[in-house]
Amino acid sequence: MSLRLTFFDGVNCIGGNKILLEEDDYALILDFGINFNEENKYFDEFLRPRSYFGIHDLYNLNLIPPLGGIYREDLIIPENLENFKNHPWYREINPIATLISHAHLDHVGYLSYLHEDIPIITSLISSLIMKSLEDTSRIISDLCLVRRKAQENGVLKTERNKFIKRPYITFGNGSISKIEEFWNKLERKDKKNIDIVDKPINIIDYETYKISPFEIIAFPVDHSIPGAVSFAIKTKIGWVVYTGDLRLHGRNKDHSENFIEKLKEISIKVLICEGTHPKVDRLYTEEDVKENIYNIVKNLKGYIIADFGARNIDRLMSFLEIAKEVGKRLVLTLKDIYLLEALSLVGYPDPKEDEYITFYKKPKGSYDTWEENLLDRYDIQGKGISAKEIRNSPDDFILCMSYYDFHILLDILPNGGTYIFSSSEAFNEEMKIDQKKIENWLNYFHIEIRGNLVEKREESPFHASGHIHGDGIIKLIDYARPEYLIPVHTEREKNIDFFDQFKDFCKVIYPKKGETIIIT
Ligand SMILES: [Zn+2]
């Protein structure tokens, strides 16, 4: 009996986790994210992988694993496969599920390439975030609803109105009829002649899920995006625990604490543990950040811009509470409203009901279909705030936006104001931020920057990391007492001495990209 673990990425770097767990002929994929550092070595916003070559551009650069049987067949051009099959790591597998720890792109971004029949096992919250992401993005697609492609003249073209839903098995609870309504919503103008292979979203409570021959438990944990889970997988040789990304100092720190407590109760063979920040001192908790922001916002006049990155709903909640205390309204982008609306199905505030939540109303005619639909639901209630209204009374609002929304500054044309940088992600987890460009924009409009953009970011009073720190990792590993400890999502050279301290009671293995670790 043996268990094989292959780390196709997420080793000796932050993010891009793609881990294969195999026992006998059965395989599970743990996360399937983008390694932004690696992708950015070759591509940028102008030179992208060619979507009409399906998986091949990424495959030829070794950015996705050389495995047969895991990719969508409609993304493979058979005559281009030779190079693929000659790869020393190449083998055919037949995965029974993909486990997604959370909806950050460094864990889920390449999911669109995986075969559409492989079930996705994740939290209900993560699945709602993924659906919102694909409904509102011009770049990200095929996470939940796969748009079929067909080969034509040597390239792949999207077939008109042909879709296949991925099967989702999700942990969580909420109003099933409303969740199904959201899950089935198609944000398209042209709804005629749609050919859709439908698969229902399967919602199960947080309990053991059996997918033969494995048993899977998902533990909710705290992270800088809602819905993060750590997984425990029961195999023939014992439990394998995969932490995903987690922290102990956010609004849901109790979740992470419960998870760590539970580790005492199971006998763990292998612990795959994140190690983003083992040696970085935690200076501020999410609560401290909220207080620090409140203390400056309460005295500020003029334009306030809050940048907390995409999908960091917990930070958005902190800003909402601050807005209520200082009597200002939040102006969100429609993407945030769409996501909040989806998350209101699982207990987050309904943006329709909360008078402190408004959204930025762009000039008419610039809307995508999903935005037009959202406006139909919201605008009648006076939720939309135009550039003119903001200009007339800048003291009344906190504008929530990031670099990618800076076009709004060209509508408002502010002269002075304050930009609070309060994003939680490590730079290479979601997207590299371009410090110089942000500074250029803000300088142009004479807006003061508060918070550290890149250097000494951990010391910024408006920053609380998304990741567990050294003392928390020590407690986690001490409670888990695994036979094998495999650090991932970590920079090895920087952190090897930290993880070596656990050699007293477990075998510490630093995985190498593509290498299979056999555990008996
Ligand atoms: Zn990550």
Ligand SMILES: [Zn+2]
């Ligand atoms: Zn993450």
